[in-house]
Amino acid sequence: MEKDLLLVINPTAGSIDYNLILSTAQAFAKLYDFKLNIYTTSGDDDAEDIKKLLRETNYDRVVVAGGDGTIRMVAKLLLHSDLILGILASGSANGLATSLEYPTELDAQFEIAFNGESKPIDTIVVNDKLCTHIADIGINAELIYNYDKSGSSGLLGYASQVLPTVYNSDYPFKFNISVNNQTINTEGILVAFANGKKYGTGSIINPKGKINDGKFEVIVFKTLGVKQIFKTFFEGLRIGDEHFEMYHTTSVSIECNDKIALQIDGEYIGKYSSIKATVNPASLLLAMPNS
DSSP: OOEEEEEEEOSSSTTTTHHHHHHHHHHHHHHTTTTEEEEESSSHHHHHHHHHHHHHSOOEEEEEEEOHHHHHHHHHTTSSHHHHEEEEEESSSHHHHHHTTSSSSSHHHHHHHHOOOOEEEEEETTTTTTEEEEEEEEHHHHHHHHHHTTTTOOOHHHHHHHHHHHHHHHOOOEEEEETEEEEEEEEEEEEEEEESSTTTTOOSTTOOOOOTOOOOEEEEEEEOHHHHHHHHHHHHTTTTOEEEEEEEEEEEEEEEEEEEEEETTTTTEEEEEEEEEEEEEEEEEEEEEEO
């Protein structure tokens, strides 16, 4: 019996080939007996338009071809539903796909998106906003703001903004962290709220992270030199490294002396002096490789 599948394509995503996505989707829809409906984002009222489509048709899956921002927009509409989300990593960094160690080959991603088994994953709510894999406050959020403002693209564009960001930042920042019935006063370059293991750069910042264990990790990056900051963003951290503190938890509250930059899933959100993050367990059905 033919099932309905909604394909959401962001035509401006960093690494997308619109025509290739479209033709491959049509081939996989035929292979797996899906009736394919295409929605192309415009940047205007996309969430409302997609919400309307979801009300009008009983879809079996929603597949997103875009970056983490587009994936997060659609994921928010699918929380606590029986709709399966498939992802085709087409952004500049593709943090969620990288963190889940999805294959980089397009056909392999289509196979998962259209035919992979569904598994529930946790999400995080950060200041009332959805996070699918990693959010943070501090120097990385400043870096993402500068990257967006520069009009750069790709990992080289991201790397080009590291030095200007470091030299113009007011780090170290002071954090008052309430987590696991304790209060920690500390300082550092950033605090991450990590459901996944990796940034989009491939840097492993959360070696112990599991995306479906009902908890997330709060990682405090202590004051680092320029070389160490570069290594953190592009090589990751190692368990036992003295420059980091990690807390396994379901919620955390942070107070800062000044407003500090916040990013969620690679998108700059704004500056805040108070941050609250809470796990939303088993809240999203994601297409994953078949066992």
